[in-house]
Amino acid sequence: MSSPLLGIEGGGPxxxxxxxxxxxxxxxxxxxxxxxxxxxxxxxxxxPSPCLNLKATELRLGLPGSQSPDRDPESSLTxxxxxxxxxxxxxxxxxxxxxxxxxxxxxxxxxxxxxxxxDSCSEIKGLSEGSWLFAASGSDSDPSKSVIQGKFSTNSxxxxxxxxxxxxxxxxxxxxxxxNASNPPAAKAQVVGxxxxxxxxxxxxxxxxxxxxxxxxxxxSAALFVKVSMDGAPYLRKVDLRGYSSYQQLSSALEKMFxxxxxxxxxxxxxxxxxxxxxxxxxxxxxxxxYVLTYEDKDGDWMLVGDVPWDMFIGSCKRLKIMKGSDAIxxxxxxxxxxxxxx
Amino acid sequence: xxxxxxEEVLEHVFSFLTSQxxxxxASLVCRTWYEMERWCRKxxxxxxxxxxxxxxxxxxxxxxxxxxxxxxxxxxxxxxxPEGWGGFVYPWIVEFAxxxxxxxxxxxxxxxxxxxxxxxxxxxxxxxxxxxxSSCEGFSTDGLAAVAANCRNLxxxxxxxxxxxxxxxxxxxxxPDSFTSLESLNIACLSLEVSFSALERLVSRSPNLKTLxxxxxxxxxxxxxxxxxxxxxxxxxxxxxxxxIRPDVYSSLQEAFSGCKKLKSLSGFWDVVPAYLPAxxxxxxxxxxxxLSYATTQSPDLIKVISQCHNLQRLVVLDYIEDMGLxxxxxTCKDLRELVVFPxxxxxxxANVLLTEExxxxxxxxxxxxxxxxxxxRQMSNSALISISKNRPNLTCFRLCILExxxxxxLTFEPLDVGxxxxxxxxxxxxxxxxxxxxxDRVFEYIGKHAKKLDMLSVAFxxxxxxxxxxxxxxxxxxxxxxxxxxPFGDKALLANASKLLTMRSLxxxxxxxxxxxxxxxxxxxxxxxxxxxxxxxxxxxxxxNAPVEKVYIYxxxxxxxxxxxxxxxxxxxxxxxxYNLL
Numbered sequence: 001m002s003s004p005l006l007g008i009e010g011g012g013p014x015x016x017x018x019x020x021x022x023x024x025x026x027x028x029x030x031x032x033x034x035x036x037x038x039x040x041x042x043x044x045x046x047x048p049s050p051c052l053n054l055k056a057t058e059l060r061l062g063l064p065g066s067q068s069p070d071r072d073p074e075s076s077l078t079x080x081x082x083x084x085x086x087x088x089x090x091x092x093x094x095x096x097x098x099x100x101x102x103x104x105x106x107x108x109x110x111x112x113x114x115x116x117x118x119d120s121c122s123e124i125k126g127l128s129e130g131s132w133l134f135a136a137s138g139s140d141s142d143p144s145k146s147v148i149q150g151k152f153s154t155n156s157x158x159x160x161x162x163x164x165x166x167x168x169x170x171x172x173x174x175x176x177x178x179x180n181a182s183n184p185p186a187a188k189a190q191v192v193g194x195x196x197x198x199x200x201x202x203x204x205x206x207x208x209x210x211x212x213x214x215x216x217x218x219x220x221s222a223a224l225f226v227k228v229s230m231d232g233a234p235y236l237r238k239v240d241l242r243g244y245s246s247y248q249q250l251s252s253a254l255e256k257m258f259x260x261x262x263x264x265x266x267x268x269x270x271x272x273x274x275x276x277x278x279x280x281x282x283x284x285x286x287x288x289x290x291y292v293l294t295y296e297d298k299d300g301d302w303m304l305v306g307d308v309p310w311d312m313f314i315g316s317c318k319r320l321k322i323m324k325g326s327d328a329i330x331x332x333x334x335x336x337x338x339x340x341x342x343x
Numbered sequence: 344x345x346x347x348x349x350e351e352v353l354e355h356v357f358s359f360l361t362s363q364x365x366x367x368x369a370s371l372v373c374r375t376w377y378e379m380e381r382w383c384r385k386x387x388x389x390x391x392x393x394x395x396x397x398x399x400x401x402x403x404x405x406x407x408x409x410x411x412x413x414x415x416x417x418x419x420x421x422x423x424x425p426e427g428w429g430g431f432v433y434p435w436i437v438e439f440a441x442x443x444x445x446x447x448x449x450x451x452x453x454x455x456x457x458x459x460x461x462x463x464x465x466x467x468x469x470x471x472x473x474x475x476x477s478s479c480e481g482f483s484t485d486g487l488a489a490v491a492a493n494c495r496n497l498x499x500x501x502x503x504x505x506x507x508x509x510x511x512x513x514x515x516x517x518x519p520d521s522f523t524s525l526e527s528l529n530i531a532c533l534s535l536e537v538s539f540s541a542l543e544r545l546v547s548r549s550p551n552l553k554t555l556x557x558x559x560x561x562x563x564x565x566x567x568x569x570x571x572x573x574x575x576x577x578x579x580x581x582x583x584x585x586x587x588i589r590p591d592v593y594s595s596l597q598e599a600f601s602g603c604k605k606l607k608s609l610s611g612f613w614d615v616v617p618a619y620l621p622a623x624x625x626x627x628x629x630x631x632x633x634x635l636s637y638a639t640t641q642s643p644d645l646i647k648v649i650s651q652c653h654n655l656q657r658l659v660v661l662d663y664i665e666d667m668g669l670x671x672x673x674x675t676c677k678d679l680r681e682l683v684v685f686p687x688x689x690x691x692x693x694a695n696v697l698l699t700e701e702x703x704x705x706x707x708x709x710x711x712x713x714x715x716x717x718x719x720x721r722q723m724s725n726s727a728l729i730s731i732s733k734n735r736p737n738l739t740c741f742r743l744c745i746l747e748x749x750x751x752x753x754l755t756f757e758p759l760d761v762g763x764x765x766x767x768x769x770x771x772x773x774x775x776x777x778x779x780x781x782x783x784d785r786v787f788e789y790i791g792k793h794a795k796k797l798d799m800l801s802v803a804f805x806x807x808x809x810x811x812x813x814x815x816x817x818x819x820x821x822x823x824x825x826x827x828x829x830x831p832f833g834d835k836a837l838l839a840n841a842s843k844l845l846t847m848r849s850l851x852x853x854x855x856x857x858x859x860x861x862x863x864x865x866x867x868x869x870x871x872x873x874x875x876x877x878x879x880x881x882x883x884x885x886x887x888x889n890a891p892v893e894k895v896y897i898y899x900x901x902x903x904x905x906x907x908x909x910x911x912x913x914x915x916x917x918x919x920x921x922x923y924n925l926l
Contacts, residue, residue: 193421193828194803195689195719195746196777198504200532201636202689225506238426249690 192256199225199240224314230258230291230322241314247306254293258322292328295320304328353379363388382406389413390848392430392454393873396902397438408447409473410439414454416851416896417801418826420478423853423894425879427909430454434907440467448473455479461486465493472524473499480506484535488514491522498551499527509535512560516541520548527554531580531611536560547572556580559613564592567599574602581611584638588618601625610634610659617644627651631678634659636685642668642696650675659683662698662719669702673709681715681740682706689719689746700727707734715740722753723780728762732769741766742777748804748829751781758782764789767797774821777801787811791818799824809836816840826851833891834861845871849898853877857895859915860888865897866916873900874915875908883913 224241237257244250293305297316305313305320348356357380360366370380385408389395392412400407414430432454439446446468456479464471471494476482484507490500491514515537518525525545530537539561546552552573557566561582570576586592596619600606606626615638630652635645642665649658649668655676660668662684672679684702688695700723707713713735723745732738752759759780767773767790774796778786782805790797791814798821806812813836815825825847833856844850844865859876866874877894880886904914 191748193418193423194748195686195744196421196801196803197686197689197719198420199422200504201685245690 192253199243202240202243226295226317226319228254228257228320228322231324231327233258233322239320241317246310247313250305251293254320254322290325291322292325293320294323294328350379354383357383361386385409386448387411391898391900392432392435393902393905394848394898394900397435399902401438401442405442407439407443408445409450410435410446410448411450411452412454413452416453416826416849417824418828418851418853419453423828425877425909425911428877428912429905429907429909431907432456433460436460436463440464444468445470447471448475450475450477451479452477453479455481456486457481458483458486458489462489465489470496472496475499475501475503476505477501477503478505483508484510484512484514484533488517491515491517492519495519495522496524497522498524499554500525501527501529501554502532503529505532507533509533511535512537515545518545520544523548524551525549526551527578528552529554529556529580530558531556533558534560539565543568543572549573550575552576554578554608556610557582559583562586563596563619567592567595570599570603575605576603577605578608578632579603579606579611580609580634581613583614584612584619585614585616586619588616593619593622597622597625604629606630608632608634612638615640615644617641620644620648623648624651628653630654631656633657635664636661636683639663639687646671652676654678657681657683659685661685661687662696663687664702665697666699666702666705667697669698670705670709673705676710678712679706679710680712682710682713683717684719686719686744686746692747694721700724703727704730704734707731711735712737714738717742717744717777719744719746721746722750723759723762724752724754725757725759725762725765726752726754728759729765732762732765736769737772738766738770739772740775741770741773742775742801743779744777745779748779749781750779758786760786760789764793767794772796774798775800778805779803781805783807784811784814787814791815794819796821798822800826802827802830804829806830806832809833812836813839816843822846823848825849827853827855829854831856834858837861838865841865841869841872844869844897845899847899849896851894851896853894855895856891858889858891859883859886862892862895862915863888864916866914868916870917871899871901872897873905873917875905876913876915877911878913879911 225238226241228237228239239250239253239257241250244253294302295305295313295317296302296319298318302321307313308316353376357366357369360369363386366380366384370377381403382405384404385406387400387404387407387409388411389400390413392414412432412435414432415424415428418424419428430453432451439449440463444467447470449464449471450473454476456476461482464474466489474490474494474497479502482505487500487502487507490497512533512535515530518541522545526549528545537558537560542557542561543565546555546569553576555569555573555576556578557569557580559582561569563582563584563586566581570579600623603626607629609623609626609630609632612635617640620640627648628651631654633649633652633655635648636659638645639661641663645660645664646668649655649660649664650671652658653675655672656678657680658672658676660683664672664684669684672682682703684698698720700720703716703718703720704727707730714737716738717740720743723743728743751757752762759778760783763776763778763782763786767776771793773794776790776794776797776799778801782802784807787806787810790800794800797819800815800819800822802825809832811830812827812832815822816836817840822843823846827850830852832852837852837857838861862874862876865872875896875898876892877896878892880893904917905912908914
């Protein structure tokens with residue numbers, strides 16, 4: 001489900017799935033509003049890719065029409081070159097030379113952003129489910145001219161039919177609320193710090209609404225922070241386990257956090273990721289890089305993550321540790337053989 | 344011959360100056376006024392604890408009674424600031440203990456407070472009255488026990504959204520029986536149960552108690568008892584609002600609420616059982632503040648409550664309220680000043696509730712006094728934003744979070760530049776703005792041109808080039824706080840507007856394209872700024888100068904170097920008796 005979406009990405013490098021190797025070309029970006037692809041398809045955080053080949057994960061900047069400008073900030077962006085009409089970086093702002101002449105260029109450039117997008121998009125066939133490719137007209141021009149190329153897949157969470165123009169969105173929105181009776185909504189992988197909601201607010205549903213029928217549920221903490229350490233990493237982090245509802249989400253988040261310590265390739269874009277990442281796959285990811293994710297439970301024992309149902313896990317996990325596989329040999333043997341799908 | 348007022352007269356005149364800005368202005372008039380003012384300033388506010396240091400503060404203001412400090416940058420709320428970054432209040436507390444024995448009030452926001460700090464506070468200040476910890480961490484219930492046991496004259500203990508290491512619930516029992524001065528207690532963020540009988544006794548012997556915000560563990564059945572003991576309460580936060588449906592529980596609850604004639608603020612409502620909601624009906628018409636943001640109940644139930652809150656000024660609610668509920672708000676709450684709508688399920692791509700931009704438009708139409716908005720939703724359009732801006736030109740705070748990054752106008756698929764542009768153009772008194780959705784450099788052009796009173800701007804996943812940042816830095820005259828994440832802004836605009844940074848409290852940029860070299864240059868050229876590179880990667884020294892940093896936090900400071908930085912924080916470009924972190 002996810003690869004074809006990525007295939008659309010800015011026709012160039014950086015489909016090499018680095019951890020968040022998700023080339024973001026503001027001039028040409030696929031919009032995945034339906035969240036149908038796998039985890040970090042909406043991951044737009046944590047660029048640049050640290051410690052690794054920056055060019056491989058370069059963001060495309062600048063105006064379309066300029067040669068794929070390098071990510072290297074020194075080969076300056078077309079628009080920002082305009083800032084340099086005065087000497088390189090005057091530390092006193094010189095407004096005059098900067099705003100006027102460059103503004104127009106930029107504005108017209110903006111129109112081209114979306115036109116370019118449309119041109120490029122129209123060549124791409126085989127849009128996979130749920131990808132919205134849109135070509136907005138330039139900001140000054142007639143908004144009703146917007147063209148929508150998109151496909152709604154039937155297994156997505158949208159039931160609207162594509163009619164045209166304005167009808168589309170309205171059709172979609174009125175259907176949005178009625179959709180999820182049968183389909184549980186696809187959970188998105190979390191972009192770090194997005195949306196900007198405090199941790200203790202993130203899990204409101206997880207801890208209460210699902211139990212609305214029960215009245216005597218035991219109150220649980222609003223947040224469940226556990227420390228995460230990793231062998232070889234100089235600092236530990238803290239994660240709020242209540243901010244996740246599956247092992248997959250947790251693993252994505254940890255990957256992002258520790259990515260610069262090479263926890264391993266993100267498998268989220270690849271292969272058959274269908275949103276049901278099993279615990280065995282999580283372990284595979286980590287094993288592939290020689291690391292395993294372990295946790296210390298209430299009894300002080302170190303266990304491999306993934307053995308028990310998620311709710312039980314967060315109830316007993318006191319801290320997490322990403323260990324080298326060789327160190328984790330003695331842990332919870334046989335757990336890896338289980339591959340119950342618990343997402 | 345020089346005339347001068349006797350000092351006593353000046354002091355008396357200054358006592359009418361309460362705002363720190365006014366006092367700052369007065370102190371610049373002449374040396375006499377400066378001296379006079381500094382001796383009689385009682386309340387201090389430090390917006391960035393690293394902008395000054397305790398020594399500087401104490402040297403200037405010897406007679407301080409109340410201190411407010413803020414530590415971590417705002418984005419720390421969303422886990423963007425790594426653990427251990429800083430904001431340690433300990434050095435301040437130590438100095439205060441040494442120099443201000445008559446300190447009465449401490450307010451801290453986003454700071455690291457240890458148990459040792461709390462112990463010092465509890466013992467060093469004889470007349471200590473007010474402790475407000477907002478989004479703080481680093482302390483445990485042991486520290487709270489020390490405060491409870493030793494602060495004989497405590498009036499306010501307010502733990503707002505703190506992260507407390509909870510070792511036990513017994514700390515509350517440490518308030519001695521002779522302790523009767525409590526006016527405000529907020530323990531909503533705690534998860535462990537406190538002894539109810541200790542709580543009840545405490546409430547009973549606190550005749551001045553006006554604010555009581557319980558935590559989730561206090562059962563609904565017991566609330567009536569507390570309310571009966573404290574009918575004078577003005578601000579009450581329930582615990583879990585759920586119980587078996589029992590008529591006796593319900594009626595005593597309703598009766599207890601009826602007895603609270605002064606109740607104006609209501610919050611709590613975890614795990615709400617809708618059948619019990621009508622128990623609050625007797626007080627609804629009194630309420631000016633209602634926080635239902637933990638009430639995971641559907642719109643009809645919420646509407647039943649809100650439709651009776653004619654005097655409501657501030658409403659905090661989940662998106663369960665839906666557009667329909669917001670229509671009710673628009674019709675009922677004609678005095679509404681602030682609306683906050685949080686997302687119930689932020690990580691689900693498609694909407695789980697029928698809350699759209701229309702709800703906000705509706706409120707903007709119906710509530711003529713609306714000034715402040717924080718709204719999470721899944722779709723927005725330029726036309727809605729334009730409507731809102733025209734309906735409510737008196738907006739001062741507009742924070743919109745469209746859950747999907749870079750989401751365009753859902754009707755036209757255009758960027759939301761024009762919509763937000765309309766907001767800044769029409770809402771001339773706007774002081775705070777947070778944007779989301781698909782935004783190009785153009786929106787920043789609008790902001791730079793129109794948002795002349797803008798004090799704080801939050802930007803994420805927006806813009807195309809440095810020009811965007813340049814528009815803001817060069818155009819927003821009143822800007823003091825700018826926080827940016829995941830935008831393609833680099834060195835040029837930053838360096839071209841370096842002097843602007845001296846007029847601001849702080850600038851945060853993470854996951855942008857600011858390079859090491861630029862940070863170093865900025866730090867070198869601007870001694871009045873700390874340019875903090877926050878970067879957790881290994882082998883930073885091996886990265887080239889043009890490599891972008893993960894996060895940079897720039898703030899003006901007179902305090903010089905920080906002495907408490909972890910390894911992943913470097914202040915760039917400063918020499919400290921030799922080479923210092925010159926990458």
